[in-house]
Amino acid sequence: MRLKNDSAELGFWQRVGLETLWFLCKCISSLPYWFQYYVIQEMIYFIIYYCIRYRRKLVDTNLRNSFPEKSASEIADIRRKFYRNLAEMMVNTLVMARMDEAECKRRMVFTNNDEIQEILGDRNCIAMTSHLGCWEYYGFWGMWLQNHILVAVYHKIHNEIINELYKRLRDHERELPVASYDSLRFFIRNRNGYEGKRLAFGLISDQNPPRLPDSHWYRFLNRDTLFFEGGEQLALKFGVPVFYVSQRKVRRGYYEARMEMIYDGVEQVEQFEITERYVRLLEKDIQDCPEMWIWSHRRWKHRPDGKYRPVMRPNRKL
Numbered sequence: 001m002r003l004k005n006d007s008a009e010l011g012f013w014q015r016v017g018l019e020t021l022w023f024l025c026k027c028i029s030s031l032p033y034w035f036q037y038y039v040i041q042e043m044i045y046f047i048i049y050y051c052i053r054y055r056r057k058l059v060d061t062n063l064r065n066s067f068p069e070k071s072a073s074e075i076a077d078i079r080r081k082f083y084r085n086l087a088e089m090m091v092n093t094l095v096m097a098r099m100d101e102a103e104c105k106r107r108m109v110f111t112n113n114d115e116i117q118e119i120l121g122d123r124n125c126i127a128m129t130s131h132l133g134c135w136e137y138y139g140f141w142g143m144w145l146q147n148h149i150l151v152a153v154y155h156k157i158h159n160e161i162i163n164e165l166y167k168r169l170r171d172h173e174r175e176l177p178v179a180s181y182d183s184l185r186f187f188i189r190n191r192n193g194y195e196g197k198r199l200a201f202g203l204i205s206d207q208n209p210p211r212l213p214d215s216h217w218y219r220f221l222n223r224d225t226l227f228f229e230g231g232e233q234l235a236l237k238f239g240v241p242v243f244y245v246s247q248r249k250v251r252r253g254y255y256e257a258r259m260e261m262i263y264d265g266v267e268q269v270e271q272f273e274i275t276e277r278y279v280r281l282l283e284k285d286i287q288d289c290p291e292m293w294i295w296s297h298r299r300w301k302h303r304p305d306g307k308y309r310p311v312m313r314p315n316r317k318l
Contacts, residue, residue, distance in 0.1 A: 021161065062295045065223060108138070132206075137257075141200070232273075
């Protein structure tokens, strides 16, 4: 399922590159499980960790700053486990090319989905996820929903070929990818229903937003950190329940997710409180299993005492 106006026009060689990558994904997704996760994953791990040393300095810096109490050997152990998890994430993404609905539901089990559905009824909701574990599989929640359609809000990738590839990989009957720049308009247009179903807005909320003069800072992993607050603003404006989604790995390529309500849609809360609750739960999950988070992102590009880069604030009001 995809918005009609959300496809890019690719040139001839871009289309060739896209079809080549898609064919590669199809081939890898056809291989046996043991070959995917005990051969290809280990090959990817060896290349990114030992050969190209993908963002090793950045990962080391992030880990040391986030866990100053840990020894050098403990940091090294987390780093190795992180790169193996990153390689697994790459395989998880490639094998989506041939997943049917039954396989998707086996790969990511939402353990308390029935409970959440009963709480929601026919209300819209927001699910705040993160780059913890296999974030691509959060999109499978749409296959567990009965009265809702999952709107997976994503940030467009600058490389058009890769962006189109990811849209193909995420193209499921029960998941509707919507670009972040259009997500607010989409919600307002369809808040009373989309094709007869309520909206479940999926937001990966731990990405690094631009710094603004009035940005609010959260203490997160031993540092002052910015977070996108669009989910909170949407929830307060329209009285929408908000869930934090946590994840744990069962075995390679298989995960379980559990949802916890952090705002019921009617509670009177202070500004930034919903996002603060999200931040605290995410921080605990990362501390419990640090190798599952994406340490190779430049998450702390901004500092409260640094100069902010001027950003044109969108002329949009909730």
